[in-house]
Amino acid sequence: MTNPRAAPVASSRRQLSIGVTVVFIAYLLGAYSGRYDAFPFPLLRAIGSTFTTKQPTRFTFDKLDILVSDDQKRPTSCPRQTDRTAVLLVMGQSNAANHGGQRFRSKHGDEVINFFGGKCFVAASPLLGADGITGEYWSELGNLLLDRGAVDRVILAPVAVSGSKVSRWTPSGDIHPRVVETVRELTTTGYRVTRTLWTQGEIDYVVGTGEEAYRDRFLQLVDSLRSEGVASPVYVSVTSKCLGESNGGTQTHLADNPVTRAQRSLPNAAPGIRAGVNTDELLGDDDRHDDCHFAATGEEKVARAWADLLAGDP
Template sequence: MLTLYAHRGSRLTLGVAGLAALALLLLQPSAPGVAASQVLSPDAIQARYAGRAPVLPETGELAVFPGPAGEPAGDCAALAGGRTMVALVFGQSNASNTVDPGYDSRQPVYAFFGGSCQKAHDALPGATGAKGSSWPRLGDRVVSSGLYDTVIFADIARGGSSILNWGPGGTLNPLLLNTLDDLIAQGLPPTHILFHQGEADCALGLDAPDYRAMLEAVVSQIRQRVGEENDIIVARASLYLDPVCSEHSDPACYRSCPTLTAAQTEVANPARRIFSGPNTDLLVPWFDRNDGYHFTAKAADRFAAAWMPLLARGDSPVSAAQ
């Protein structure tokens, strides 16, 4: 099994180490007697990949940025309701704190963690990594556009995580469901669910039908928790640096899995408010990744901009007000 860990001096490379170790698992065969094209239940998928899914620390190295001296913790209740966007973010390292650091939100953009809402700074609490995040950049764009007056991000992304971790029976599934419950209890039911993940499963060699089935099971769990009155946006992602080659300045060292990004696309169902998000295999090429895996500040800006057309849909608060 794969164990991902990081001490203070190396925590910034959590996603790199995780993907490198995942690639070694490609040598392990699938469970015998199971056809790759057969649609399996989440339990059967977990059993099929038993011993191959990433084993992650219970909490990872969670970033907690205290903010400037004297900055008070935000009152979540005061931010609830009205024109407030509440986005639950989950996935792996590029949805966490691995961007080139140094960005502070300029608009009313907050991070939800531990029942409180603090001004969004690098790094966002609740997700792994200790560098920067793409999400405050998106929050500033949302507020500046007039789409919402306030944005709250609850980011629980974990570096190196697989859809097997997030799906039913996975180690991170309780975190996902409990965070949804916490947001609802605080009067902050999510208006949006943003998911960015797939690089780990490309390295792992997860079959596309299994990936799609597990992702659809996650979406069903979310819908059972929060209903149909929010948008679920599934980004497309699979590109990673092959650790066998490992030279991040050589484009030939990068691998992607078009079958996985196709599976992510196929989960979309606009009638149920499930949409395809940015395809970062195309949006963030190899030369815009600061270590071969993670986004540069320039790429994070482009990533944030790519979400805007998806958020500014016809039934947005701005359109409804007009």
């Protein structure tokens, strides 16, 4: 006898087989078109972009990820430099840039200036000329110098790039043109650098840069600054500590290491180089918000230490 249920079952199986085959072919076509950007992927992407709204941002960055514009900043007149004006060329990596846990701004209006691109802006975190978009302590340093009556005005000219080895700052490095450009823009505007501040070394500790190599590369940078007419004292921080894999840092830190030995030796290596702030010793664990970058307390300590040093150093 013929089973009356056999025909519907066979038909269902055929339909299922056809459906699976169609899905498999569609998958192969989709994979091919996705990999080689063939039809219909370009069409689908165009349709998707029509309904996708990009979040607006107030910030613009250059190829080094340096902050070059901020919609909330407006240029102001560049003040004339006098013998009571501090012009600070600030260089280094993330702890010299905009990665701090606290934002600061000028408490003295246009008496603390962020100089960038030949223009002047009232100093406020994040500073143009450095990467990152959070906090920095150079604006607070300007406030402290004015509060103490050490100067009448502070011009901050930062060049700071996260994770930058000292080799990138030498004449053959990719950051060096930005340094030269900044110095020349200062000169064109009528500014003479009065102090150069260097806060860098964490990445060189991580990658194992040797003492002699670090010292020689930094001296190449100093020689280049001198050739550009920067005659100011150059202050070298003792800075090498950055913990945490997410920061590109290490699990532990040895205070006496080739980088810090090089940094300590530099004031004796060439005229015009002086000891800067020792951030490795100055800051405790709670002064870093992520075991590497300065928290608000760390920024305040470092700003005060720089103010103490610069106010008392002719």
